[in-house]
Amino acid sequence: MTLLRMENVQASYGQTQALFGVDLQVGEGEVLALMGRNGMGKSSTVKVMCRLLKHASGQVQFAGMDLGGMPPHVAARAGLGLVPEGRRCFPNLTVYENLIAAARAGVWSFAAVTELFPRLAERRDQMASSLSGGEQQMLAIGRALMTNPRLLILDEATEGLAPVVRQEIWAALARLKAETGLALIVVDKSLAELSRVSDRAVILERGKSVWTGTMDVLNAEVADRYLGV
Incomplete structure (x- = not known):
């Protein structure tokens, strides 16, 4: 079943x-890689998805819902979860406070998240501003x-991020794919890593699906034609 669809x-x-004409779709439980050189419209596409x-x-x-005219908070409640570029954690809140700030009931709880990322349990009461980038x-x-998107x-x-932290993030995404029914859209430049976790890819060039x-x-x-320098 198609979960998200964008047409022209x-x-x-x-x-x-x-x-100028983005076409893509992602199904339930599917991992889609959204790729392209810098400035080709990937982040703008993500912003449209999330309103x-x-x-x-x-x-x-x-x-099955038309997102046109829907405000961002309603799209989030409908089941769209965003990990934005640049992280944008709340610096003056603790790790725990950041995690519960927009929490909704479901399988993903503090316990489940810290099982995926044990380091967050260790840093539970630290301010987000004191954490490393990873x-x-x-x-x-x-x-x-x-x-619970x-x-x-x-x-x-x-x-x-440092290579060792990058590998932790990719390992977590692989677990999400293998162990949950969560659909993912992953924007990244690493073709090798994306190939390991993604089912399909959409490549953008100059704001258009190519x-x-x-x-x-x-x-x-x-890859050389659309992703090379």
């Missing part, structure tokens, strides 16, 4: 058009999970 979506920041940016034309549907990223993922969207969740397919057919020629 166009969107602008004021007079500057950012998206942080209104689309001017096209269709955006989630779980710990803040774990906190951002945990906070999104505690909204049907679709978790991760925008550059491993960017700027390639869609399963990860096993995303070959070197496609």
